Amino acid sequence: xxxxxxxxxxxxxxxxxxxxxxxxxxxxxxxxxxxxxxxxxxxxxxxxxxxxxxxxxxxxxxxxxxxxxxxxxxxxxxxxxxxxxxxxxxxxxxxxxxxxxxxxxxxxxxxxxxxxxxxxxxxxxxxxxxxxxxxxxxxx
Amino acid sequence: xxxxxxxxxxxxxxxxxxxxxxxxxxxxxxxxxxxxxxxxxxxxxxxxxxxxxxxxxxxxxxxxxxxxxxxxxxxxxxxxxxxxxxxxxxxxxxxxxxxxxxxxxxxxxxxxxxxxxxxxxxxxxxxxxxxxxxxxxxxxxxxxxxxxxxxxxxxxxxxxxxxxxxxxxxxxxxxxxxxxxxxxxxxxxxxxxxxxxxxxxxxxxxxxxxxxxxxxxxxxxxxxxxxxxxxxxxxxxxxxxxxxxxxxxxxxxxxxxxxxxxxxxxxxxxxxxxxxxxxxxxxxxxxxxxxxxxxxxxxxxxxxxxxxxxxxxxxxxxxxxxxxxxxxxxxxxxxxxxxxxxxxxxxxxxxxxxxxxxxxxxxxxxxxxxxxxxxxxxxxxxxxxxxxxxxxxxxxxxxxxxxxxxxxxxxxxxxxxxxxxxxxxxxxxxxxxxxxxxxxxxxxxxxxxxxxxxxxxxxxxxxxxxxxxxxxxxxxxxxxxxxxxxxxxxxxxxxxxxxxxxxxxxxxxxxxxxxxxxxxxxxxxxxxxxxxxxxxxxxxxxxxxxxxxxxxxxxxxxxxxxxxxxxxxxxxxxxxxxxxxxxxxxxxxxxxxxxxxxxxxxxxxxxxxxxxxxxxxxxxxxxxxxxxxxxxxxxxxxxxxxxxxxxxxxxxxxxxxxxxxxxxxxxxxxxxxxxxxxxx
Numbered sequence: 001x002x003x004x005x006x007x008x009x010x011x012x013x014x015x016x017x018x019x020x021x022x023x024x025x026x027x028x029x030x031x032x033x034x035x036x037x038x039x040x041x042x043x044x045x046x047x048x049x050x051x052x053x054x055x056x057x058x059x060x061x062x063x064x065x066x067x068x069x070x071x072x073x074x075x076x077x078x079x080x081x082x083x084x085x086x087x088x089x090x091x092x093x094x095x096x097x098x099x100x101x102x103x104x105x106x107x108x109x110x111x112x113x114x115x116x117x118x119x120x121x122x123x124x125x126x127x128x129x130x131x132x133x134x135x136x137x138x139x140x
Numbered sequence: 141x142x143x144x145x146x147x148x149x150x151x152x153x154x155x156x157x158x159x160x161x162x163x164x165x166x167x168x169x170x171x172x173x174x175x176x177x178x179x180x181x182x183x184x185x186x187x188x189x190x191x192x193x194x195x196x197x198x199x200x201x202x203x204x205x206x207x208x209x210x211x212x213x214x215x216x217x218x219x220x221x222x223x224x225x226x227x228x229x230x231x232x233x234x235x236x237x238x239x240x241x242x243x244x245x246x247x248x249x250x251x252x253x254x255x256x257x258x259x260x261x262x263x264x265x266x267x268x269x270x271x272x273x274x275x276x277x278x279x280x281x282x283x284x285x286x287x288x289x290x291x292x293x294x295x296x297x298x299x300x301x302x303x304x305x306x307x308x309x310x311x312x313x314x315x316x317x318x319x320x321x322x323x324x325x326x327x328x329x330x331x332x333x334x335x336x337x338x339x340x341x342x343x344x345x346x347x348x349x350x351x352x353x354x355x356x357x358x359x360x361x362x363x364x365x366x367x368x369x370x371x372x373x374x375x376x377x378x379x380x381x382x383x384x385x386x387x388x389x390x391x392x393x394x395x396x397x398x399x400x401x402x403x404x405x406x407x408x409x410x411x412x413x414x415x416x417x418x419x420x421x422x423x424x425x426x427x428x429x430x431x432x433x434x435x436x437x438x439x440x441x442x443x444x445x446x447x448x449x450x451x452x453x454x455x456x457x458x459x460x461x462x463x464x465x466x467x468x469x470x471x472x473x474x475x476x477x478x479x480x481x482x483x484x485x486x487x488x489x490x491x492x493x494x495x496x497x498x499x500x501x502x503x504x505x506x507x508x509x510x511x512x513x514x515x516x517x518x519x520x521x522x523x524x525x526x527x528x529x530x531x532x533x534x535x536x537x538x539x540x541x542x543x544x545x546x547x548x549x550x551x552x553x554x555x556x557x558x559x560x561x562x563x564x565x566x567x568x569x570x571x572x573x574x575x576x577x578x579x580x581x582x583x584x585x586x587x588x589x590x591x592x593x594x595x596x597x598x599x600x601x602x603x604x605x606x607x608x609x610x611x612x613x614x615x616x617x618x619x620x621x622x623x624x625x626x627x628x629x630x631x632x633x634x635x636x637x638x639x640x641x642x643x644x645x646x647x648x649x650x651x652x653x654x655x656x657x658x659x660x661x662x663x664x665x666x667x668x669x670x671x672x673x674x675x676x677x678x679x680x681x682x683x684x685x686x687x688x689x690x691x692x693x694x695x696x697x698x699x700x701x702x703x704x705x706x707x708x709x710x711x712x713x714x715x716x717x718x719x720x721x722x723x724x725x726x727x728x729x730x731x732x733x734x735x736x737x738x739x740x741x742x743x744x745x746x747x748x749x750x751x752x753x754x755x756x757x758x759x760x761x762x763x764x765x766x767x768x769x770x771x772x773x774x775x776x777x778x779x780x781x782x783x784x785x786x787x788x789x790x791x792x793x794x795x796x797x798x799x800x801x802x803x804x805x806x807x808x809x810x811x812x813x814x815x816x817x818x819x820x
Contacts, residue, residue, distance in 0.1 A: 052804025054770070057763050075474050075504070077437065081797060081816070088801035095759070096794055100566065104474060105505040106537035 058094060058114065067111045067120060069127065072104060072135035079104035086130050087111075092118030108139065183207050187214075195221040201229035201242065209238060212245060217677050219705035220251045227257040230273075236266035243269060247276030250708030250744050255280060259288045267299045274302060278309035279708070281775045286315050293321075304333050311340025314774040319344050326356060334360075335367040342375055343774055346807040354381050361387035370399050377406035378814050385412040392422050401434050408438025416443045423450045429465045436469040448477045455481045460490040467493060471500025479504055483512045495524050502531025510535055517547065526556060533563065541567055549575075558584065565593040577602055580616070581609050587616055595623055607632065615651035622658035630659045634667070641671065646679070653682045654720060657689035665690040677702055678710065681717045688726045696729050703737070704745060711748040712786065719755035727756055738764050747779040754787065762795045770808035777811065784815055793819045 073079035084096050092114045099108040113123055128136050181189070186208040193200040194210070195218055201209070215222050222245070229242035243261060246254045258280070261273045270292070277285045292298055293306040307325060310318035322344070325337040338360055345353050357379060360372035373391060376384045388410070391403035404422075407415040419435050419442070426432045432454070439447035454466035467485050470478035482504070485497035498516060501509045513535070516528030529547055533540040541564055548560035549572065558579060561572040576593055579585035594602055603626045610617040611632045621629055633655040640648030656664050665687055672683035672695070681702055687695035699718065706714050721727055737749035747768060754761030768780035784796070793816070800816050803809040 052806075053802065054804055054808070055763070055766055055799040055802040057760065075476055077440070077472060077474050079474065081820075084794065084797040085801045088798040091802065093798075095791075095798070097791070098794070100790075101538060103503065103505045103534065105507075105535075 062114055063116055064094060065113055065115045065120070067113065067123060068108070068139040069111065070106060070108050070135075070137045070139055071127065072106055072132040073130075074132060075104050080107070083130050087126065090118060090123075090126055092123070187211070191215070191218075194218060194225045198224035198228050199232075201225045201238075202232040204229075204233070204238065205235065206238065209241070212241070212248075215245055216248055216707045216710065219677065219702075219707050219710075220249060221705065223249055223251040223254055227254050230257055230261050230269075236264075236269050239264065239266070239269045240272040243272035243276050247272075247279035248707050248709040250280050250742075252280055252282060252742070255282055255284060259285065262288050262292050267302060271299070271302050271305060274305045274309055278305070278312045281309075281312040281314065281773075283313060283315045285309070286313055286318050290317075290321060300332065304336050307333050307336045307340050309340075311343035312774050312778075314344060314347065314772060316347055319347050323356060327359065334363065334365055335371060338368055338371055342371070343778070346772070346777065346811075350381075350806060353379065354383050357381075357384055358387050361391065366396055366399065369394075370396070370402060373399060373402035373406050377402070377409045378810055380410045380810075382410055382412040382414075385410060385415055389415055389418045392418050397428065397431075401428075401430055404431065404434040404438050408434065408441050411441055413442055416446055420446055420450055424453070426462075429468070432462075432465050433469050433472065436473055440473045440475065444475065444477065451478065452481055455485055460488075460493055463488060463490070463493045464496045467496035467500050471496075471503040474503055474505070476504065476506060479506055479509060483509060486512055486516070491521050491524055495521075495527050498524060498527045498531050502527070502534040505535060507535050517543070522553075522556075526559075530563070538567060541569055545569070545571055561585075562589055565590055568593060568596055570597070573597055573599070573602070577605055581605060581614065583616070587619065591620055594620055598624060610651070610655070611636070613648060615647055618651040618654045622655050625659050629655060630661070630664065633659065634664065649679070650682060653686040657686035657720065658722070660686065660690045662690075665692050669695075672698070677706060678713055678717070681714060685717050685720055688730070689721055689723050691725065693729065696726070696733075699730070700733050700737075703748065708744040711744055712751075712783075715748050715751045715755070715783070718752045721756070731756075743773060743776045743779060747776065747783060750780075751783040751787075754783070754792075758787075758789065758792045758795055762792070762799065766799050766803075766808070766812075769811050770805050781811065781815060785818070788819075 073083050076082060080098060087093055087096060093111060094114060095112040097110040097112065101107060111123065111127070118126075124136070124138075187210045190200055190204055190208050191210040191214055194215065215226070226242045226246050226249070230239050230246065233239050233242070239261070243258065246258060255277075258273050258277055262270060264270050264273065274289065274292070277289065289306050289309060293303050307322060310322050319341065322337045322341045325331055326334055326341060328334075331337065338356075341348075341356065348356075357372055357375055360368050361376065361384065363369060363372075369391065373388065376388060385407065388403050388407050391399055392407070394400040394403065404419065407419065416439065419439055423432075423435055423439075426435065436447065436451065439450070451466060451470060455463055455470065457463050457466070463485065467482060470482055479501070482497045482500050486494055486501075488494050488497070494516075498513060501513060510532060513528050513532050516524055517532070519525045519528065526548060529540070529543050533544055544560050544563055548556055549564070551557045551560070557575070561575045561579065562585065564572045565576050576585065576590045580587070580590050580594065594606070603624055606617045606621055606624070607626055607629065610621055610629075613636070633652045636648055637652035637656065639645075640652055653668075656668070660668070668683055668687055668690075669692065672680055672687060675683065681699065684695040684698045684702070688699055703711075703714055703718070718730075721730070731753070734749045734753055738746050738753065740746040740749070750761065750764040750768070754765065765780045765784055768776045771777055771780075784792070796812065796816050796819065800809065800812045803812055
């Protein structure tokens with residue numbers, strides 16, 4: 001058992017990246033021609049869209065804005081991390097910069113975001129959904 | 141008769157000849173060393189001569205003895221220029237110890253050009269040399285090493301230690317066939333190397349289908365081999381498949397304390413509710429604080445409603461030590477359900493339990509607890525008093541600074557005083573400035589603790605004290621002064637550099653160059669340039685970094701040259717030095733070349749270049765690391781993980797959380813999650 005189940009996992013890399021690693025692939029080298037074939041046949045975009053996604057760089061030309069808040073987080077041993085992981089699913093959030101305090105209450109945060117993709121009111125609404133009810137205050 | 145006689149005579153003769161031949165290499169080596177000693181050249185001179193010849197004469201190490209062999213750091217200092225001579229040493233030197241040294245150095249240098257020589261040396265007659273060669277192949281992982289290593293592994297007469305090291309190296313190759321060999325060894329009956337095979341397999345886990353990895357994990361968890369079971373429980377916490385709960389639940393009762401703790405931890409991380417009953421059943425039998433903590437965290441995740449009634453029994457337990465630990469745990473899970481019991485525990489007859497409850501209430505952060513905590517501010521027990529003040533400070537959102545200043549800062553106990561000062565320094569309280577400055581200058585507080593405070597303060601008193609201390613050789617002041625740039629800093633730094641050079645004090649040279657790179661001028665650059673040449677690679681880098689910061693474009697080229705030349709082992713130190721470049725103009729000049737190198741086939745170089753860019757700009761640099769964490773190469777994944785672990789900046793933590801939230805590649809997500817959780 002087992003040996004046949006082992007496979008070469010490219011983990012959904014875009015075709016260009018698969019090609020750049022092809023010379024290092026010890027396994028079935030047929031994958032490279034296949035990947036190239038997919039791209040050459042014009043199906044590249046469709047394949048790419050079907051692949052698992054990951055964090056991507058933000059173009060430097062994209063306008064950015066910041067929002068300073070004080071809020072309390074739902075209590076828990078990893079409240080700050082949970083909040084970040086939930087908020088970062090929104091790709092318009094570029095960075096959550098926290099104060100240097102610990103704990104879940106009365107924390108200060110600066111949200112750097114991309115206003116073209118998500119407006120300030122919509123972002124505030126998302127934060128309110130994730131924070132303790134009634135705890136979100138805007139700071140100057 | 142004649143024939144028998146001649147045969148009789150011949151046998152001892154053959155034996156004698158063979159014996160002599162066996163001793164020949166050692167005898168010749170001794171003779172060679174003795175004749176070398178007879179000359180006028182001292183051992184040091186001989187080593188220097190060999191070292192000088194090493195980059196240009198590939199045969200120079202063939203006939204050296206231990207006496208003439210240069211020290212390893214001196215050889216590594218030559219970087220890739222030493223590869224050819226080291227290869228010849230491994231192939232042609234008769235001294236086994238030297239061959240092993242050369243093999244080991246080839247691994248440290250990391251030059252792929254050495255692979256054919258290393259493959260041949262797997263047939264070396266000396267087991268120690270073969271061991272060094274296998275280890276070197278693990279440090280220059282390449283698929284071409286698989287077949288020669290497999291042949292060695294399959295030899296029945298190979299040393300067990302070498303066969304085990306081959307398995308470890310298999311895990312570094314990133315090769316599907318190596319994974320197959322490891323899986324076979326893991327499942328081989330009575331294998332002595334099952335643990336090593338598993339560890340190696342775990343390194344290559346991204347090459348396996350998720351279901352295959354789960355099958356192997358389940359096998360390891362049920363193996364009965366304690367070392368293997370422990371490793372598998374740790375892995376299960378990362379894989380987080382509910383399919384593993386069935387194997388993990390019985391391990392909660394395992395006699396090995398490590399295994400049962402890790403099993404509970406893994407069940408908590410997996411979050412499978414079927415484990416709740418087993419954990420609740422275990423809770424009343426707990427006899428260690430760590431287990432209590434692990435069960436609490438697991439239950440808090442699996443079923444908080446089931447946990448709190450059980451926790452109530454513990455905090456009301458007959459034994460104080462259990463009450464104490466229960467209070468601690470209720471604080472650590474930071475959920476409001478624990479507050480009433482913690483407030484009740486403030487009336488406990490035992491001061492340790494009370495203190496634990498006071499600290500826990502501070503962690504919960506509910507302002508409603510203020511009233512319950514206030515009486516302890518006047519407690520006759522100093523520890524209880526101190527913890528109550530900090531908890532109140534915490535509950536107020538850091539607004540009880542006066543209480544900390546009035547009641548704790550004047551303490552005659554140094555620990556109490558320092559903690560109070562550091563707490564107030566976080567809020568930039570000017571009342572503790574003198575103490576913080578003293579604490580820093582006398583190495584009682586670190587730059588991480590108070591550097592930000594001193595920089596923000598920036599008062600003449602602080603600047604003067606820092607400058608004076610720098611002039612007296614206190615290097616920890618250098619980064620702060622390089623930021624503050626007070627008048628008079630440059631001549632002081634230049635003087636310190638001259639002194640450091642005369643005294644050959646590497647620390648003084650380092651600190652002076654760090655400052656001069658920031659505040660130097662054209663004159664400084666002219667003085668530094670001649671001193672940069674002819675130095676050891678890592679020292680030379682410091683000079684060239686300072687020169688590059690001062691705008692010297694020739695130094696840029698030398699930096700890039702040294703980056704390519706450096707042995708793989710030294711690349712993290714090279715990164716540290718280049719990361720110091722803070723000047724936008726210098727970064728701009730170097731960025732393009734570094735970005736080009738991040739795509740190099742030499743993965744150690746590629747990730748070192750990426751790490752420099754990450755230090756300069758985490759937001760832009762993190763994406764190369766995300767690609768590396770999802771790369772097919774084990775080496776690339778491992779290097780990315782190590783460089784990310786070395787960089788502890790909080791901004792990088794936030795960026796890695798962002799990456800984790802958006803990561804869709806399963807095994808990359810697992811690895812990223814592990815990195816993020818380790819950072820807190």
